[in-house]
Amino acid sequence: MCCVLGYAGHDLSKEKFTELLMRTASRGPDDQRVAETEFGLLGFGRLAIMGLTPEGMQPFFRGNDCVVCNGELYGFRPVKKELEADGYTFESDSDGSGRNLPCIKLATVWL
Numbered sequence: 001m002c003c004v005l006g007y008a009g010h011d012l013s014k015e016k017f018t019e020l021l022m023r024t025a026s027r028g029p030d031d032q033r034v035a036e037t038e039f040g041l042l043g044f045g046r047l048a049i050m051g052l053t054p055e056g057m058q059p060f061f062r063g064n065d066c067v068v069c070n071g072e073l074y075g076f077r078p079v080k081k082e083l084e085a086d087g088y089t090f091e092s093d094s095d096g097s098g099r100n101l102p103c104i105k106l107a108t109v110w111l
Contacts, residue, residue, distance in 0.1 A: 002058075003027040003045030004070045010040065017041045035059040035066050044068045 003024040007017055018034050021043040025032065028045020035042045044058040059068045080090065 001027055002047045002070050003043070004068045005043035005045075006040065006068075008040040012041065014041060017043060021045060031057055033057060033059065035061070037066050038064070042066055042068050 003021070005017070005021050005024065014034060014036060018032075021032055021034060024045050028047050030048040031046040033044050033046075042059050046057055048056065050056065059066045084090070
């Protein structure tokens with residue numbers, strides 16, 4: 001399972017946050033990334049199962065929006081086709097990537 005780590009605030013340095021994320025490297029051994037946002041920091045440790053290309057790496061961005069998501073959306077391909085018909089674009093074969101952050105809509109569909 002991947003690792004998602006977040007911090008809301010500006011008192012923690014990116015270096016310290018990255019150090020904390022690296023303590024969970026066994027949960028996401030394939031890659032780690034930290035994103036700075038206006039509200040704080042988002043970290044992701046990747047266990048690559050779907051979307052094995054670099055484009056499947058999180059956090060995902062659209063303009064100033066940034067999102068991380070964890071879990072597997074089985075059966076997402078039919079929904080992905082519907083989203084593509086609605087104009088969403090995907091950057092990888094991951095179940096949550098894309099310029100329009102369709103993982104938000106995909107997650108809503110599955111809730």
